Amino acid sequence: MRYVKALLFIGIVAGFLVPSVLCAQSAKFRIGCELPLTGVFGKDGNLVKDAYTFWADTINATGGINVKGKKYPVEIVFFDDKSDKAESAKLVERMATVEKVDLILGGFGSDSVFAATPISEKYKYPMISGGASSNKLFERGFKYYFSTLGKATEEVRGCVEIATILNPKPKTAAIIGADVLFSALACEGYRSYLKKAGIEEVYWELFPISLDDYNSMMFKVKAKNPDMVLVGSHLKVALSVMKSLKEVDFAPKLVAFSYGPTVPDFVKSLGKDAEYVVAAAEWAPNMPYKDAVFGTAKQLNDNYFKRFQRYPDYVEVASIGGALVQQWCIEKLGLVPPLKEADRVKLMEELHNGDWNTVYGRIKFGADGANVDHPPIAVQVQNGKLTTVFPKDAAEQPVMYPAKPWKERK
Amino acid sequence: MRIKNWAGPVIFFALLFVPLLSPEGYYYRTLCMIFLWVGLASAWNLTSGFTGYIDFGAVGYFGIGNYATALFMTRANVPFFLSIVISGILSGLIAIFIGRYTMKLRGAYFGIATLAFAEAAKQIVLEFDRTFKVRFFEGSHGITLPIAHNEVFFYYTFLVAVSTVVFLVFVINRSKFGYALKAIKEAEDSAELAGINTRRYKVSVYSLTAFLIGIFGGINAYWSTYISPLDVFSVLHTINMIIMALFGGTGTVMGPVVGAFVLSVANEVIGSRLLYTWLLTLGVILLVVVVFLPRGITGSLSLKRFKR
């Protein structure tokens, strides 16, 4: 019995120490990516996984990354951080040191990515994410972290500035949001843009993300009767807010979310109740973006649907954009796998220098790694479809404003 | 058996020399994680396994430890080792207060009371700044700690911490103190009648557990470099401690060690391969253990099962 115990012990330790991939590489790029595939951000993590898979499959269909005339296919190895930041840090360290991947693609969720950034910085792996935008991420002076999304407080600009084209202009607004880093920052963003727009903030509340019943809070918001309700949210919060607004029978003239409605499940779950909802976005299929790999935004949208039977959320396209510019830098620098640390340092510098136009729009990283000058957009659910409504020159349709009271909607 | 007594020190000395092998950063990180969980599970077991009072709020002290260290280091520039000691003591003191009242309760009531404590602590940290209009805990923004890239440093810190905890449990297990605790578990009322001041023993061990958990919390803060309330006060951490201790066998010294080690390693090796089915597999494994090995792994493997 003792022997069995000892053998078991040794076996487990041995299995743990042996690196997972000992195969000879060189003919391809191995890319590591850790995402929340389970846990509280499991849904969003899987979206980003789809996005990166889409990018990999698209370029592999042409043979792979084109370096100095030779094509190298890419292989992405995914890991699940279970929405836990300690796991995410550990996995990045694993990808860098044990798996010895050539490249890394960034994950989702500001908290987890936050924990991962010191690791990618330490091992000099550029890490570009399309799913983490909290301002704190850019305040640590790291050179190796990049984000194709704008900063969280700026992403919501479209939701407030849209007021400038509404008639009559909204005078009051309520701000509510889930009390986690990203949505709390989104709310702070709303607050500062409201001040600039001269709209009065009549209600402010950050609530626990675990809250299920929003009605008590919503009755208070209703009592203030704001013209606009601005919400710092992820998908679950967005859905819950809409259910609650209907239950308390309050239909503000405009409801805007920092994130959530652009995920197709939102409209699918709510049906007609989703109408009029405005959401911050950083990409929409009608935008005049294009590149040589994916074509136009609309083409990407359609191809994505063919592949996954759903349209992409903007976070997914932002992720694709990140993978794309990393690819272009590699092609430009002529880096051949397996990549050495010196190669990755060059890659980092090239990423800081670049200014690209992609199917996601313009990507140019500032010194702190954030995407500068990526104009925030606002979309609205009109007749069950996400329609770009802001900025005016990119709008497909004018904004439907004000929203009809619940009892008047068919 | 004799061998068992030497296993601990031997393993400890072996681990001291691991850095000489210059392992990759990932291995340091994983070993640190294992040490952390072995330490937490052992500390939890010290109270819950020995006295039978199942604590559902242990993460409260973990969170307090994290925040105390983070605040002392970033606001008052207190050096790391002093910070974690203060964190431990703070946790221990709070536990004396909490324990004094909760340990009048039994079974599930004690569990819920401690759970309420941990959840309240989490929410208080989230709401404090807003309610009192100060900048202190930083709420959901979290606190960033200075980055110390020296993985060897954390390796030894965790190693010393976990070894101390396991040794402490070992000593208590054989001491009169431990005997009293086990008496409380077997038949508390009889113990009381026999003259044992059960309350003093219960609160003492509970406070000791909190002190140890608080220290690990402090180390965790510096090691993670960023903490936020939802993360360091999460009930999932308590559940981890409970499952690891139960899996390995409560009320024993090596039980939580084996449980935490096996589950952490399995999570690492198997969990990263079976992306979507690992937790499902774990559930099945737990049921198998429950049905066939009701005393946990070490309990069933121990030949001293019937020795009192």
Added chain:
Amino acid sequence: MSLFVQALVTGLLMGGVYAAYSSGFSLIFGVMNIVNIFHGELIMIGAFSTYWMFSLYNIDPFLALPVSIVSVGVIGYIVQRVLINRVVEAPPMISYLCTFGVHLILSNLALLLWSADFRTVTTSYSGVGFGVGPITIPIARLVTFLIAIATTYGLYLFLEKARFGKAIRAASQDKEMARLLGIDIKKVYALTFGLGAAITGLAGGLLSTYFVIYPQMGLPYTIIAFCVVVLGGMGYIPGALLGGLLLGILQSLTATYLNSGLSVAITFILLFIILIAKPQGIVGKGIVE
């Protein structure tokens, strides 16, 4: 003033929801002394039952409730017979491990089958309420509230008057004596668990119409049920209703006059204080070991 009344009404309705999904937990604990950690998964399965009935077959969720009741009840019965029965006599730690294992299996199986998507049932009348003066009362919540009262009362009557109900009570009060009197304890336990599960499934089925559901939603609900039942008194069936209503009103009032975050903090602090002062629950009829 109307804000206060609305908060009170909202709290009562919230409490009804709490009571609805907690009574099953109380029953199971009261009879078998088992803290069912996969309780939340029973709610989840009940919720998904109505969701799938609605989204796949367009059956109204209220009409689909029997599916929730039966499916969850059956699952409860099977798990009890196959698994729980083995550990019901064992120390509590074993039952924690066991029910936790089932929790992992059920929630992750659901995740595999149904993906992590967040869903909710939106019918044409979803969220619709009626107004009583300035007060708004959502219909689905009111129905849940009434069902909570009905099931609590029904359960209470069943345990008091029905032969099998009395057998259940006998088994919970004195197992050995009940056995001696010829009661098949294992059968009683299995049916009790099934009954508790069925009630929980019913509550879950209603939830999908006003809450957002997802495979991993279970654990927080288990914790709340635990709190509700302890507040009202473990094993005391009307206590679940009382505890639920109390909790609902407390949360609603504090959320209205302070904010949601403080409401959660105060709720837990108060729960702590109440437990210390009155461990047998508010009414003092709970089981204390």
